[in-house]
Amino acid sequence: MRAATSLALLAAVALVAGLSVAQPSEDEGERWVLDELAFRLSYSDQRGRGGQSQAGARRHRDGTIRGSERLHVINPIARLGVRQNERVRHVLTIPVDVVASASADALDVVSRASLWNEAVSVQLATTIDATGDDHLSLRGSYHLEETLRSLEVGAGFVRDLACDNATLEASLNASIDWFDPITPQGFDWGYEQRRALNANVGVSQVLSPTTLAAASYGLTRQWGLLEQPWNSIPTVPTGGTLTNRPREVFPGSRLRHAASLQLLQRIPRAGGTLRLRYRHYRDDFGLVADTARAAWVQWLGPRLTGELSYRLHAQRGLRFFTPFIPNPAELPLEPRTADSDLADFRAHELGVKLRWYFSRNGARGTESLDVGYLRYRRPWMRIDTASVGYRRQF
Amino acid sequence: MLARRTVLVLTLATLGGCVVVQPYQREHLADPTMQRTDDPLAAQAERKLHVSREGAGGGDGSAAGGGCACGN
Structure with a gap:
C-alpha cells in the first residue's frame, strides 16, 4: 500500500515537473498549461455504536446489539x-484515505487488521470541446485499498443549447472491483468480483x-458479490462469538435509481445565494431514500463568503x-444484513464554511482558501469533520 | 412510475430552454457562489462520507456502490 501511495505521488510530481519544462509548440497548437491547482485536507471523528462492531458489543433496550464504531479518518485530496x-483539458485527482481505529469486526478481534487502513485513488478526467457546443469527456480511475482493487471508466457528452442557457448531458460508466473476501470465521475463498x-x-x-x-437521473446495475463478506449478524442473547456469528448475504444483482433536482438562486439585494438540492433514491433491495440539502452562501465582504448548510437524509x-438472528444454526443462506448503514434512519447534517478569495487581476473567485466544519448525526452515530481547502484557477 | 416522473421533470426543464439570458445579463450567474459544483474536492469528500455511512449514495454521475471497501 505504501508503494502504491508513493507511486501515485510520484506520478503527480512527474506530471507537474513535466509541465514546468513543457515548451509551447506553435506548429501543433499544443500548449500544456497548468490551469488549476487544489488541495483539501479533512479530518473526521466518528463516535457511535453499530451492529457490525464487536468492540464492547452488548444488547441495548431497543433490542439491538451494538459495539463501538469509533474511528478517525484523515482524507487529503489533490487536484x-x-x-x-x-x-482539450485534463484533470488529475488523487484522494487518499487513512482510517485509524476502524470498528472491530469479527476478524479484528484476532488480527486487529482494521486499526490502520489506507486507501488511494488515481482519477483522470479529460474533456474535449468537439465543437463550440458539444463537449466529450472521458474518465478513468484506479483505487487501491488493502485487498481491494477497483477500476472505473466512463464517457460523457454535454451539449450546450439556447446560446449556453441550457445543457443536455449524458454519460456511461463501468466499474469492477476485485477483492479477497474473508468471512467472519476466517475462511478465505479466493478473489471475488463486483461489477x-x-x-x-x-x-x-x-x-x-x-x-x-x-435535473439528473442515474441508473446503476450491479452484479457479483455485493455484500461485504466480513460483515456479520449478531446473535441473541449475547451478540455472538467468532465461531457462531453468521456472515452477511446479499442477492447477486442490484438495480439502483437516483434522481436529483438542483436550484441555485442568487439574491443580489441580500448579497447571497440560496442553493437547494433534492435527491430521491430507490433500489430493488427495498432501500428508499429522500435527501434534501439547503445552503445559504453570503458575501460578508468583497473577498469573504460564509456558508451555512443543512442536509436531511431519510432512509427506509x-x-x-435484521438487527440480530435468534438461531444461526438453523438459518438458511438467504439475504440478510445487520449493517446499521442500511437500516431505517434519519440523518441530519449541519455545516458552516468560510471562504477567503484572493483577488487576482480583479477576477473574483480565481484563488481561494476555505475552512469548514460539518456535524453528521443520526441515531447511534455522530461524525464531526473539520476541513481546510485551497484552490487556484490560473 | 419513478422513470415516468423523471422523464416529466426532464421534459419540463428542457422546455425552459426558450429562456435566453444574454451574456451581458450574466453577472450574477458568473458569481462563484452560483456554480453547480462550487468546490469539486469538498463535494467529493462529502460524497465519500455519505456513500460510506448511508445506503443510497452514488448513482448520479458515477456508479452506485463499489469502488471502495466502505461503499454500500
Whole structure:
C-alpha cells in the first residue's frame, strides 16, 4: 500500500515537473498549461455504536446489539487541472484515505487488521470541446485499498443549447472491483468480483439572470458479490462469538435509481445565494431514500463568503435488514444484513464554511482558501469533520 | 412510475430552454457562489462520507456502490 501511495505521488510530481519544462509548440497548437491547482485536507471523528462492531458489543433496550464504531479518518485530496490546447483539458485527482481505529469486526478481534487502513485513488478526467457546443469527456480511475482493487471508466457528452442557457448531458460508466473476501470465521475463498454499469442523463437551464436549475437521473446495475463478506449478524442473547456469528448475504444483482433536482438562486439585494438540492433514491433491495440539502452562501465582504448548510437524509432500509438472528444454526443462506448503514434512519447534517478569495487581476473567485466544519448525526452515530481547502484557477 | 416522473421533470426543464439570458445579463450567474459544483474536492469528500455511512449514495454521475471497501 505504501508503494502504491508513493507511486501515485510520484506520478503527480512527474506530471507537474513535466509541465514546468513543457515548451509551447506553435506548429501543433499544443500548449500544456497548468490551469488549476487544489488541495483539501479533512479530518473526521466518528463516535457511535453499530451492529457490525464487536468492540464492547452488548444488547441495548431497543433490542439491538451494538459495539463501538469509533474511528478517525484523515482524507487529503489533490487536484491538478491541465489544459493541453484550446480544446482539450485534463484533470488529475488523487484522494487518499487513512482510517485509524476502524470498528472491530469479527476478524479484528484476532488480527486487529482494521486499526490502520489506507486507501488511494488515481482519477483522470479529460474533456474535449468537439465543437463550440458539444463537449466529450472521458474518465478513468484506479483505487487501491488493502485487498481491494477497483477500476472505473466512463464517457460523457454535454451539449450546450439556447446560446449556453441550457445543457443536455449524458454519460456511461463501468466499474469492477476485485477483492479477497474473508468471512467472519476466517475462511478465505479466493478473489471475488463486483461489477457495475451506470447510465446518467441530465439537463441544466438558466431560468433568469439570477436563477439556475438542473435535473439528473442515474441508473446503476450491479452484479457479483455485493455484500461485504466480513460483515456479520449478531446473535441473541449475547451478540455472538467468532465461531457462531453468521456472515452477511446479499442477492447477486442490484438495480439502483437516483434522481436529483438542483436550484441555485442568487439574491443580489441580500448579497447571497440560496442553493437547494433534492435527491430521491430507490433500489430493488427495498432501500428508499429522500435527501434534501439547503445552503445559504453570503458575501460578508468583497473577498469573504460564509456558508451555512443543512442536509436531511431519510432512509427506509433494506427489506432483509435484521438487527440480530435468534438461531444461526438453523438459518438458511438467504439475504440478510445487520449493517446499521442500511437500516431505517434519519440523518441530519449541519455545516458552516468560510471562504477567503484572493483577488487576482480583479477576477473574483480565481484563488481561494476555505475552512469548514460539518456535524453528521443520526441515531447511534455522530461524525464531526473539520476541513481546510485551497484552490487556484490560473 | 419513478422513470415516468423523471422523464416529466426532464421534459419540463428542457422546455425552459426558450429562456435566453444574454451574456451581458450574466453577472450574477458568473458569481462563484452560483456554480453547480462550487468546490469539486469538498463535494467529493462529502460524497465519500455519505456513500460510506448511508445506503443510497452514488448513482448520479458515477456508479452506485463499489469502488471502495466502505461503499454500500
